Amino acid sequence: MDTTLREAAADLLLGRTCAGCGRPGPTVCPGCLEWIAAHGPRIVRPRPTPRGLPMTVASMPYTGPVRGLVHRYKEASAWGLGGLLGERLAWSVVTLLHRCVEDGIWRPGPVVLVPAPSRRMAVLRRGSDVTARLASGAAARIGPATGLPVVSVPLVRMRGRTADQAGLDAGEREANLSGSLVLTRRPVAGAVVVPVDDVITTGATLAEMARVLRQGGLRVLGAATVAATPRDPSVSESPGSARPAGGGPP
Numbered sequence: 001m002d003t004t005l006r007e008a009a010a011d012l013l014l015g016r017t018c019a020g021c022g023r024p025g026p027t028v029c030p031g032c033l034e035w036i037a038a039h040g041p042r043i044v045r046p047r048p049t050p051r052g053l054p055m056t057v058a059s060m061p062y063t064g065p066v067r068g069l070v071h072r073y074k075e076a077s078a079w080g081l082g083g084l085l086g087e088r089l090a091w092s093v094v095t096l097l098h099r100c101v102e103d104g105i106w107r108p109g110p111v112v113l114v115p116a117p118s119r120r121m122a123v124l125r126r127g128s129d130v131t132a133r134l135a136s137g138a139a140a141r142i143g144p145a146t147g148l149p150v151v152s153v154p155l156v157r158m159r160g161r162t163a164d165q166a167g168l169d170a171g172e173r174e175a176n177l178s179g180s181l182v183l184t185r186r187p188v189a190g191a192v193v194v195p196v197d198d199v200i201t202t203g204a205t206l207a208e209m210a211r212v213l214r215q216g217g218l219r220v221l222g223a224a225t226v227a228a229t230p231r232d233p234s235v236s237e238s239p240g241s242a243r244p245a246g247g248g249p250p
């Protein structure tokens with residue numbers, strides 16, 4: 001089914017409600033938009049920190065309306081939310097790039113966003129690879145906003161059977177992912193790579209992606225996500241350590 005038609009059909013069956021708070025009205029109500037606008041990108045660091053996790057920027061906590069937005073986008077094919085979520089991911093990436101320039105560890109150049117791989121069953125169930133979709137949306141925004149060549153390339157895929165990460169604790173996630181990801185192909189020469197995902201929880205996925213990419217000889221500049229599971233139990237934010245780039249999302 002055409003995705004616009006699918007969304008319209010869902011609206012017809014369920015009635016239109018805000019994906020963030022569930023109140024009747026637009027897909028994202030003014031109250032939830034205000035909540036989102038009150039949050040900007042920050043460096044996040046899960047505790048315990050998985051070995052090899054690169055500097056990671058998330059644009060908002062995975063709490064409040066964000067849980068509902070991400071859930072409806074991923075599980076109800078609400079692709080209309082991709083604009084908002086892609087913009088937030090783009091803002092995280094741009095903030096990371098700014099920070100790397102400020103720290104003198106990177107001179108602006110080509111960037112390849114690498115979406116966290118989805119399990120095959122999830123892609124079939126959802127009818128789309130939602131993370132790859134978000135990454136492409138973010139790349140399409142960052143290029144024009146920064147003047148840099150930025151593309152999204154699915155460089156990492158899952159090898160064979162990997163259990164769903166949901167419901168696993170940090171140690172179990174790390175063990176589940178260990179050796180489960182493989183590099184698929186090489187990106188444009190001279191580009192740095194930035195693994196991206198919708199939500200960082202324990203950091204196991206991004207750390208394993210970084211390991212595989214580095215093993216393939218690629219330079220991992222950092223990682224970026226739309227949102228981060230808030231501290232307690234697993235993620236702590238470090239305020240002031242990354243100023244959001246510019247005055248707002250690209």
Ligand SMILES: [Zn+2]
Binds near residue numbers: 020021023032065
């Ligand atoms: Zn709302």
